[in-house]
Amino acid sequence: MAKTIGQEFVKGLWEEIPPFRLVLGLCPTLAVTKSVENGIGMGLATTFVLVCANLLVSILSGIIPSKIRIACFIIIIATFVTVVELMMQAYAYQLFQNLGIFIPLIVVNCIVLGRAEAFASKNRVIPSLADGLGIGVGFTLSLTAISAVRECLGNGTLLGYSVFGPAFEPFSFMVEAPGAFICLGLLLCIMNIIGQK
Amino acid sequence: MMKRPFFGIATPKLKYDVIEDVQPEPVSVQPKQRVTLFIEKAYDRADKTLIKKGDAVARGQRLQLFDEDPAAYALSPVSGVISEISPFIGMMEKQMTAVVIDTESDREDDRDTAFKKVSGTPSIEDAARFLGRLPGKPDFTQFTDADRTVKTIAVLGADRDLQAITGQYIIKSGISSVKTGIDILRKITGVQNIVLVVAQHQVQVAGTAAAGVRSVDAHYPSAHPEMIIRHLLAEQAEQGQIAFLTAEAVAGIGAAYNTGELPLEKLITVVKKDGTRQLVTAPVGTHAADILGAVNEQVENGDRLIMGGPMTGDAVYSLEHPVEPDTDAIMVQDKEAIVEGTDTPCTNCGECVRICPANIPVNELVRLLDAGEYEQAAEQAALFSCIECGLCAYVCESRIPIFQFIRLAKHAVKRMRAAEEANA
Amino acid sequence: MREMVKMVIVLTVLSSLSGGLLAALKNNTQDRIDSQVLTFVKGPAIENILEGATNDPVNDRFSLKVEGEEEERNFFVGVYDGTPRAVAFETRASGYGGDMGVMVAFNVETGEIMGVSVTTHNETPGVGATVETNTDFKNQFAGLPADAEPNVKKDGGSINAMSGATITSRAVCKAVSRATDLYQQLQSQIKDQVKTFTG
Amino acid sequence: MPNPTKLTVSHAPFLHDGSEISNKQYNIIAATLLAVIAGLLQYGIPALGVLTLSVGSAMAWELLMNLLTRRPVSIGDGNAALIGLLFAMLLPAVVPWWLVVTGTFVAVVIGKQIYGGIGGNPFNPVVVAYAILMISWPMFLDFNAALVDYQFDFTAGFPLVLYKAYGTAGLESFSPGGLLLGQQAGGIGATFGLGLIIGGIYLILRGFIRWEIAVSFLAGIFITALCFNLYNPEVYAGPVFHILTGYALIGAFFLAPEDSSSPVHFTPMLIYGLLGGFLTVLIRNLGAHVDGVIYAILIINLVHPIIDKIRPKAMRRVMHHA
């Protein structure tokens, strides 16, 4: 039963990769994946919060009375979200502008609270760290993949560099809201097909 | 004949066939060699049956299967010897018992007299005991069921299904027997209000039968009991207050008490491949092959033989299939004329919804059934409102066998509910 | 009871720790955030309208108190050929998707509008949002006198609205009108302040 | 018994009215012919190219999806061809080939096949495809730009663009008769109003589309446009103009009544059509889009499952059941 630290980490990259396997955190997934830059930024911000929150929750889980544990988790998560928010304003303002209210909204991202509640509060520090890091990296990878598809098709660029050359007419539907939904739906289908094999 | 009209703006209407003014006498057919009878009871205790293989039976004799179950019986239409008793699975997994009797022509005059002895004093118990398998299959449990009080009897002199003219012929030629039957029914059931329901053109003839007369209009399925209640007898539409009997059954009851003899010749409309019709009388239990042979109808590989009408009958797999007490028609369809069902999904064209006489949202229903959501279909899409007329499948452009889907679903839901009740 | 006390203690300690941490972080990043906001939010718009200025207008700014407003307003100075000739400041008006900010630059010598540029907006992508790039629309404001009250043609003015985005166009006009009002009100103070920025 | 006759056994009912999916699809294709031929005469070879490419690629996508999903090949039912045809009818005569192929991909694969093929799609595939393309490449679908190389003996502008830009002032050169005969710029098969009306009436009479939807859609346009027109005739064009321009007629007869994405009960069909017409004019007069038909149809497609719940109660069974 007991998984090694490595396994805890790796499961976030495939078995439980959000948002494909763990269908959670759809809002930021759809909202910020217009460009790869935003996708990675959002992924890293979430990873930071996940890791820190998991770490602190697993340390404090002995002290926190179970009745108010959710409230405590929320305070912890919200603190780290605000830290990210402030740091990003100070050092990566454009990214902060692009991500908009989705930075404060990490606080209600079900993935973060879910990991704190379901994993970190029941496990020791090191596995919790690995879990948070794994899920975080998995989330970042997913966001990068989705945003790569959307940016390539919708804008003809990748990280700002032109991919298909000037003759390509960007399929700008992909960067609009309906395109985001349809793109994620089809990617999910592809994941399902791969997963079946 | 039954194709969609070129201009299809209005909902198609299927018209009942009307009997001709000059209708030739029915052809009388006798079974060759053997007849087959069905008893509606599972053949599960083979050693306890009252009738055994090799028993000699007389014409009109009650063939009861088990001692404790007097409702499970058949009436032998011929004299002969029982050559086989075997289980038979009918539609919807219905467990039945098939009894095959080899006819013996030299015992033609051997008649069973059990009924004659009681026919002087008509009673509902005797009627249920002897007359329940007369042609037309009168259902006497309607009157003996403790859960319901019948206040009106509707005698159906119109034909329920398309193309058959059996009911109309009974009204045309046997109205006096119907009248006698009605009088006897009044006596034995105590129900005074008896209504004769006939096709429009027969109202005058029916008026002589001294009963209230109602007429159904010319469009299918207005002669369906549910539709008759809804449109003609709505004022008495409390659950279970109306009992239905066919005119043929009522005429049979009349004849039986008049003569003391059980009438066992079933009147059947044979619809041939070319669409022409022939009336036939044959004892209940006569095999389809005998009847078709008598009217010179050739059946080839791939053709379809239908016991009953084109909308609600059952296609059978053997020419040896017998005429049952309620088989009003036998239809042969050429293999070229068969429209096969398909597995195409519903296109939501809505023809079924517009033609459904029970206002069922058939498009939704068929989607639910296709997805296997039977319970939900019963709750949301009015599965049990279906009166099983078959019109939805008739107009379906995807050619989905909707009617069969519905019957299967009803069967499944009923079985599920029964299982739940048993467990509860 | 003991559990209750424990709950209260844990919550209090946690909250105060969190509050303290954030307060400290906030104090340390405050200045950087302020300059980041100026650079990235107002910066592009200022550079856009004060094109060709030899100084860095985002740095060369002064603030003035406007009557009836709590906070001081920032004014950005553009230096051309060694003389501080232009001043730009932001006004707001409500557009289609909420408030939008418009940076308006005035030539202090002639009193004419030098240009307008949108700083923040929340307009519909593909419709009102084209205000960011629609130079034909924005160029209509350049050269208007400082007492102008621009208006779209539909409302009887002289400005051609962007097609399909009347509300956004209207909001820009309104913001520019506010700017001209403000400029006239503060003209003398502005001129005094601008002079201090010599090359 | 030796060698018994083998009978066909199947389920009741044993009669069928002979209607079939392919028959309906081919009839709808036939009904578009007048409008399509008029479009071909007007726009020539390029239009023919777009048309054949669209129909061909739509069928190819359908075949590909049939193979991928391992389902019976369904290109024979004509639905894919019809989707391709209707899609081409909406396009300008001059569009790049990849736009056509992408469009039919969206229509057939995303609009229809992933919902399980014919009958599964909650939205009209053609409309979905066109709306998506309109978001992505509006410049290629701008009729005035696309048709700039053509010389016509009538005002070759897309009436709705002129209307959007200049109000009723830009519409003097259009006469109802001219519009009816296709003297306007527009989609390959969407300009010849008379042809569309004849085709639509044919389909209604044959029962292949529901008159309730087509008529109420046009009535919705008429009433709404009339209200706007009466309120301010200077700014808002009259109802006849609205009905005869853009995709109003093709929408009413060929797009809105698509079976799978429209209701089946009587009152819902009327509501569906009226709402569609109302939204069309609303979007044209007030909205950001030049032609409201596409979005109006998407919106009514969206609400159709809910309005289709307005239906007569199913009959209560009264027979006694043992």
Place this chain on the structure above:
Amino acid sequence: MGDYMVLIISSMLINNITLAQYLGICPFIGTSKKMETATGMAGAVVFVMTLAAIITWCIDTYFLKTLDIEYLRTIAFILVIASLVQFVEMFLKKSIPALYAGLGIFLPLITTNCAVMGVCLINIQEEYKFLEALTASISYALGFGLALILFAGVRERVILGRVPKPLQDTSIGLVTAGMLALAFIGFRGLV
């Protein structure tokens, strides 16, 4: 009056919270498989979102802004929303059990519904005045409810279709939601 009309239509339809602003998508996908659940969730969201938006607006304006501690906004808001949901749940359970029976199971889900928090933040970001914030919140909530119910209507049908296996459930749900968003683009400019 006209401004409020603009605000209502733009918040409800054009800038629909889910279909244009990507908020509240998890419950949007999660509770739309059945019409009944969708209606329940829609009701609960309208109720909680309006309350939460008003309370957080007041806290922000009269507390955070006056004390100049706006950087604590995220913490303050999430705590307010979480306790509000708890309180509403307790209140409904005691005083209106009928409503609780309908909405009860959806209430805990709302805490992590980012649409609620999102609307609170939008109100502050847009610098709405009290009445504007109230109007916008109700319209956003109604917009969410409307989209959810329409989506459930479509989805009930799609679920019964023969959707290929890998696309079933969430995958086809997202694609359908995309088409919903596509339809809502039609409302652009309609004010």
